Amino acid sequence: MSNEILVTTLIVGLICLATFMGFSLRSLSYNEVGINYSKYFKSIENRTYDKGFHLLGIGHEFIEYKLNV
Numbered sequence: 441m442s443n444e445i446l447v448t449t450l451i452v453g454l455i456c457l458a459t460f461m462g463f464s465l466r467s468l469s470y471n472e473v474g475i476n477y478s479k480y481f482k483s484i485e486n487r488t489y490d491k492g493f494h495l496l497g498i499g500h501e502f503i504e505y506k507l508n509v
Contacts, residue, residue, distance in 0.1 A: 466502055467493045474502030 468474050468491050476485035480499045489502065496502075 460498065461495070463498050464495050464500075465493055466496050466500070468502060468504065471507045472504050473507060474504050477501055477503050 466474075468489060470491045472491065474489045474494075476487065476489065476496055478484070478500050484503065
């Protein structure tokens with residue numbers, strides 16, 4: 441009985457983690473930089489992000505700028 445509860449808890453935890461990662465992961469192209477913008481607090485972070493994947497958090501998105509402009 442306790443093994444079934446442990447396995448069920450583990451599966452639910454992994455599903456929650458995958459969902460959180462899916463909503464939190466953002467990417468930038470090789471010719472872009474981005475600023476972290478919070479839609480909830482209407483604020484920006486005092487840092488720029490380079491190309492690649494970044495874990496920003498739920499409710500955050502990038503304000504993107506092209507490097508060739």
